[in-house]
Structure formats: C-alpha cells, structure tokens
Amino acid sequence: MNEIPTPASIGLSREDLPNSYIGRSVPRPNVPKLVQGRATYTDDVVLPRMLHAAFLRSPYAHARIVSVDASAAMQVPGVIRVFTGADIAKVCDPWVAVLAHLKGMKSAPQHPLPLDRATWQGEPVVAVVADSRAAAEDGVASLRVDWDPLPVQVEMETALAPGAVVIHPELGDNLVFTRTAAQGDVDAAFAAAHKVVEATFVTGRHTGVTLEPRSIIADYNRADGTLTVHHSTQAPHMMQTVFAKHLRMEEGDVRVICKDVGGSFGIKVHVYPDEVAVAAMSRILGRPVKFVADRFESFSSDIHARDHRIKGRIAVDAQGKILGFDIDDLTGIGPYSVYPRTSAIEGNQVVNLCGGPYDFANYRCTTTVVLQNKAPTCQYRAVGHPIATAVTEGLVDLAARAIGMDPIEMRRRNLLRDDAYPFTSPAGMRFEGLSHHASLDKLLEMVPVERIRADQAEQRKKGVYRGLGIAAFIELTNPSPFMYGIGGARISAQDGATVRMDPDGSVVVASGVTEQGQGTEAILAQIVAHGVGVPVGRVKVITGDTQNTPYGGGTWACRGAGIGGEAALQSAVALKQQILVVAGAMLQAAPETLDIVLGQVVDKATGAERISLAEIGRIVYFRGDTLPKDLPREFVQTRHFITKEYPFAFTNGIQACWVEVDTATGMVKLLEHWCVEDCGRVINPLLVDEQVRGGIVQGLGGALYEHCVYDAEGNLLTTTMADYLVPMSAEMPEIHVGHVETPTKESLLGAKGAGEAGTAGAPGALMNAINDALAPLGAVVTEQPFTPARILRALGTI
C-alpha cells in the first residue's frame, strides 16, 4: 500500500533523499508573511466605493419587533442607508437548515434579518450602511426600535416540557431532531452485569474564539451582474452556492475569494445571517459593503457549541470487560438550526462516537436536539468528539474504580485489538484500521507512570492532591458524501488540485482546500514538491478562490491533508510523468529511465543530471517547433479525489493528563499532558505536533475555562475577553506528542486528519485526572467547565 518513496520506506535518511518532503518538518512558506504583518486578511482588502455595515442586535432573547424608526439614523453624517428584514427579504430568500438523512429533522425558515421577531440576544435585526464603520455605529446608536419582549425558553431541560415556550409555533414544538442507535440487548446486559455505573455529564456551551473575527466584503457589480465576495471562510465553494441560491443568482456569477484567514476552528464554515445580509445589501446598493464582526458581536453571534447534558451508564463484568453503554444525550442549539450543515450533527456525532475505542456488544444512545433562546450552536472543532470521549472515558474510569481495577489495565482489556480490522462499531461506524494498543504502548513509553504514581502517593501525605487521567478516542476524518451530500447539502466531499509547470521550471498548485493558519498551503507545497521533484521553495500555492481553483469542499472536519493533499499528490505525479515524457523525447531516452530530483531531470540509474526543468520549460513554451509534432506537452494536470470505500477515515489516539488540584481553592493546575495520535501518514511532523498541541489547548480551554454563560432571561453574561476565559500560555502545561502511523489504504498519500485529535481527547483526560486527584476525598466532578466553584462543591466545602 501507499507506494510513495519516503526516506523511511526506502531505508534512507532524509538528507540522502533531498527530494523527499513528505514526512519532513519543512518550515511553512507563509510564516514570514504572517509574522511580518504582510498577510491579506479580509479587513485588509479595500475596494473603491466601499461602504461599511454595522448591525443593531437584539437586546432581548425573545421579542417582537414592533417598529423600527430610522429617521434619526439617516441624519447621522456618513450614513447611506438603513435596512430592515423586510428590505433584505426583497432580494434574498430565507433558508431552512435540515438534512434529509437526519430523519424527521425540522427547523424554521431563517431570514438574514428577522421580519418580525428576534429569537436570541445578539441576533442581527437592523443594518446601517455608512461610509465608515464608525459612522455606521453612530447610525446604529441613533436607531429607535420598539420592542415587545416575549417569554423566553432558555433551559434545554424544559424545552419539550408542557408549558415550554414554543419558539417557532409553526413547528409545533421545540424538538429539532432525535435519533437512537441500538445494538445488542442493552437491558439484558445491564441486568446481568457484575457492575453498572452511571453518571450525568455536562459539557459547557462555548465558542471558538478566532483571532481574526468573522469578516466579509460583498461587491455586486451591476455592469456585469456578478457578485464578488471576499470572505474569511473555510468553504469558498459552499458559500458561492449559498450566495447564488439565496440571492437568486447563477452560481457562475458569484465568486468567493478567501485570502488569509486568522483561525476558524469550524466557526467560519457556517452561513451567518449578518454576512448574507451584507451580500444582499451590496446586491441592492451596487457597491462593495464590508462587515467585520467586533469581539462583542463575535461572542453573541458566532456559533456556540457543546451545550450538552448526557446521562450515561456502563455495564462491566467481574473481569472488567465492558458489556455495554447506555447513553442519553440532550442538547440545546438556539432558535434555529444553522445552515447548511445543521445543528443536529453534534448530537448525531455523540451517538456515532460514544464507546468508540472499545470492543463491546450492547449499545444504546439517544440524542435529543431542542430549540432555545440562546445563540445558535453548530459545528466547532472536533464536533461531538470531546463530548463522546469525556462521557465514554469518564464512565470507563468510574467502572474501573468500582471494580478496583487500574484504569490503564481497564483500557488494555477493552480497547479494540489492533488486528480486529476492518471493524464495524456497535454505533455502526466502519473502521479501516486503528492502532489503540500500539498507541497505548507508545503513550506508556512517554508517560512515567510509576514515577507519577509514587509522586502522587508522596504528595498526598503532604495534603497535595495530584491526579493522572487517561482518555482514548477515535476521530472521524476525510468525510465522504455520507456526511452532508446525501442529506441534500451542496457541500463537496470531493476535492481537486491543478498542478502546472511554468517556463522557468517553477510549479504552481491550485487547490480547492483552504488555509486558515494551520498550514494547509505548507503541506500542499511539500506534497507537490515531493510529487514533481522540485525544491519546495519552487512551488507556489493558490487556494481560496472559486474562480481559480478546482471545485472542492474547503477545509473542515479534518479533510485538508487527506482529501486535498491526495488530489495534489496525484496531480503532481501526473505532471511529473508528463514532464518525463517530454524530457524523454528531448533526450532520446525512455521516460521510465529518467527521474526528477530538485528541479533536474536525472538518469534514474546513475543520478547524472541530464536537463533542468527550466530548460525543458524554455524549449516547450518558446521553441515548441523543435519538438516532435505529436508530442503531448500539457504541463498542467488536474486530479480530483474522493474517498470511496469508507464513509469516513477514522483515526485514533490516546491522551494523558497530569494535574494538581488545590483542594482549598478548587483551582486546577495543569502539570503535564501527553498525546499519541495516529493520523496515518504524517506529512509535516512539526505541523502535526503543533496542530495537536493547539487542539489540546482548545480542549483544555473548554474543560477548564471557556463558558458562554446566560442568565434566566437569556442574557449572555460573558461578552468580553475578561469574562469569557480562553486558555492562555501561562496556564498551559508542557505537552508531549507522539505518533503511530497507520496510513489509510484509500489513497496514495495515506493521510488522515489530525486537526481535531487534540481537542477530542483533552477534556476527558483532564476530567479523569481531576477525579483521580480527588479520589481520596471521595469527590467526583462531571460538569464542565471544571471551575473552582464546582470542585469546591464536589468536595463539600461550599
């Protein structure tokens, strides 16, 4: 499988194989640009005749919009126009975010600006367009809106109860979606079990705080009827479709350009009403309109995630063998399912992923997805994984404790065997090849468990409580059309790459996947340099332009490397073959006797240099008359890639967390953290390690600090960086990353996703570590974030 030569596969050092970039920590070519402030974020784009939008957002969680008086706002210097929901609706159709394969799912039509009712605090209601953002904000401050506050449904626990406020009466109730997966005989297994342990877990509603906030410039050109959108997004082609469909245009008349993006984490793969409103306003005005969310707006209008309450039970036999999981998940998603991916996917993922690393026979998991008057939730980094992992691993640890078994031994006995594949999980997920035991072994090489246990015992004598927690996980990557396409969403699971050689022997790759700061362009350059045979510095990368890249899905759900990377590799290999055919004709040699090394065509057997790519380029492009008439000479090759055998390429990994809990204050100190993950082929070890570290930090953030807190009236209380606590470097532990490589056989490259592994496992590992520390005191915490107040409460101190 995966017969691409890498230094390891042919027994050479990296230095011996200068062309070999796959598997090397190549510095990212775009880093100087980013650190020197020469990147082009959407806000850096300034267009002639450009206007700026600001939004009046609902101060109420639920209120009828009685009237909007814009007369004073229109008198503010610089204000051009004020738009209400009715104004926008004249050119823009509403959307309903459901997917056909999520059976029974329902949601209400959503307009860019609501017509008569606001349903969450922070919902954009009225837009003011002016010649500067400051003037637009002055205009917003001068708007007079008459509100009629309505009863609110904030709590998800009561959303389906009699007397609940039905947020969209036409839907009948607040139920968006429910699904149960069942396998085996859960009731019998639990009835006969040696031990049954149960717990209720809560994952805190939080959000992905991107350094660059959501940003958009829409530029409708009346002269040619085209809409050009500069957009900070993960999925330019998806947004092209959305803008065209809802603004009643042809897809071909909409172009989405996405240059540098300052972080996404899933936040920027959704359709936001204020952004569609900006496009609609440009459509009406015939002028470019810019909107950049400020931090205050981001907290109340970026998607939130992970607002779940999960009741879980686990059954084990006397030997610690897991007999079954029985899980009931409830999640509140705000007043609308988010378009077009829907807000039912996170709960659905919980159903798909609970128990995922383990070999067991009986499974029942239900998710119930309900509406509420809070900001909409949708897919955020590691969608559902941190929830499923925390629940699964929390239950496994509680079961181990109940039967007096070491948690590592418990996992050793129950993790899916490394030779068990292909395997279909009780939740119905198909695994091509995972490495749970190899990963556990590798983790135990890295984590000094004996020393840690000795230190733990020693410290306890002094009243210092330290704990070690472990969490194994699976991660869904490289999604096929089974994720969204079969549900009717025009979200491409296929991606393409075009690789071309120019006359100077340099190479350009245009790819449908996108860069958000994580290094997509770096790995594309590496893969193409490797595939063609040129120095990596000779490869330029084009992403983020629907008019100049092959059609594709963009970067989300861990698909950039696995899907986009494979398309780039196949295109590069095809270009190389084409170059060698031309070189063979020039050199009177059989193409198969030639190779390309660092931009030189060489004799494969001796390594002797024969001709440079620049010379080939000169001859082909400027003296094509000297070549045989029938010689094919297309130095442009395009390939597309889509996974075909498996709906998803699952990866796996395991994390360990070592903490100290100050039992007097409830503060948790992160001492050290380890992660072993298996993303298949590692293309750039440095990038993968940093992705994993970043993911872990984001996971620890959600488990320890980050929380979107609402009061009983649906007012968001955490609206600044002083109230919404993101993880900061001072509190982060040393993070060690190790790898096991099980390449997917679906592609030549063999790469699976790596971007979410850290986030998937960190909260569960941390929770287990805290509970290990508190074990001698009889305290257990299962409600995230693990704040001092919750820990002190668990200890009975307050």
Place this chain on the structure above:
Amino acid sequence: MKWPAIGYLRAGSLEDVWRARAEHGAAAQILAGGQTLLATLAFRLSEPKILIDITRIPALRGIAVQAGVLRIGALTRHAELARDPLVARHAPLLAEAAPLIAHPAIRNRGTIGGSLAYADPAAELPACVVALGATIVAASPAGERRIAAAAFFTGLLSTALRDDEVIAAVEVPVATPATRSAIVEVARRSGDYAMAGLAACLEMDGPRIATARLVFLGVGAVPALAAGAGAALAGRALDGAAIAAAQAALDADLDPPADLHGPPEMKRHLARVLLGRALGRFLPEAEKAA
C-alpha cells in the same frame, strides 16, 4: 466597536487641566494610562466630548521619600511600581502587588492614580492603599487635599474625589522593621481579576501583633477592610490559633455578592483560605513546619 468622535487635549500642567475643565465641564474626561477608559469608550459606555491627557504633567510624576512618607506620583505606572527600589524598600506590598495586575502591556500603561480613581473593588491597588493606611493626595485649583485611603472608596466605582479634583499622588507611611505585608489572591488565570484577594499589613510588637489591616479585594463594592478579623489579631501572638480566630471573625466582616465565578459562600471560603495563606507566611519557622 469604534469610538465615537472625541476631542483630545494634552495638558502640560495642572493649570491646563483646570482651564480645560472650566471650559468643558462634565463633558471632559481625564485620560491617564487609559487602560479602563479606552475600553469603555469602545463599548460606548461613556461618551465624553473631550479627553484631557494628563500623562505629560511633571507635577504628577515621581517617587520620593520625605518625612517618613513615600510619595508616589499619580502617573506612576504599575510596571514602575514593580521595579522601583524606593517602593521595594518602603512599600514592599505595592512591589509585590504590581506583577499581579493584569498583563505586561497593561502594567506598562496603567497608572496608580488611574487605578485608584476608577476604584474597581476587584483591583489590587485600591486594596493595597487601604491596607497600607495610605493617604490620597487630591489636587484642585484650590490646592491639595489629603484623604485617608480608608475613606476614599465610597462605593462601587466611586470615590471621595470631587469633580474639580485629580489624584496627584499617594502617600504611604514607610515600612518599618516591625511591618509585615503580603498580598495573595486566587485568579482563574494569571492576570485575571481575582475571584478574591487579600492585601494584609501587620505592625508587630515583638512576637505580638500590634495592629492588623486586612483588606479583601473582589468581595464587595469597595476594598473590604476586615475590621473584626483585624481586631481578633490585635494584641495576640501570631500563631495558628490567632489565624483561626481571625478566620472565624471574617464572616461578620464580609458580605460578598455572587459573580460569574461562584456564590457568596465561595468568596467567604476563599477569603478564609487567603487569610490563612497570607498570615501563614509570617509564622515562626517552627510553627510553619507543624
């Protein structure tokens, strides 16, 4: 969010300030380090018509010792407090507090005068000046007025400062060999406002505590001087029993509100823990080991 349009005036002297205030009245707002004001402007929580920048006024600068008092100019930045040798020697509590204030960028700009005038009950410096028994020197066209720190903070974000005054300096009685001071706090992340904190200042009389000024931050509308706990310590030898007595007295001293971090009982609990930790530092070595 963008600021509303605002006028700006750089004052070169206090006379410039008085003139600008006379002209603009309540529409004028003093700008020092700007670490709170600029954020409130961006949020449009305050909309002054003109900012009077006082950072170039020499009379508000400088740190000096005179007549048993350390005078700290109102424009002294938090970062300067952290590194100034006179502060370290004569008011070590302030030197210890400075690194706990927010982050380096904020410490490089924020001023002691600004922090005291803003009077955030969760901030470190208001609690410290009360613990130190400092005096706030207020300047106005009529001259200087001295206000005891304990009387300066009158309510949430409000002070005894009159509309025509600015803080010129803080005067701190210099520490003696009998002075023991400490600041401790519990913050979610380094640099965050503390869930609760304690600035403690003891005057010893041999092994006994003569006076104890225990001032809690983040537990009420103003820096909270725990008079009962202080009284419980006065005249006693500093030992575990004295600390326990002070902790027991705290409940009557404090009436903390709930906040995002937790309920009042958590704040009361943290206050007791902090009291134990702050005073524990001054226990004789033998007792610490026990």
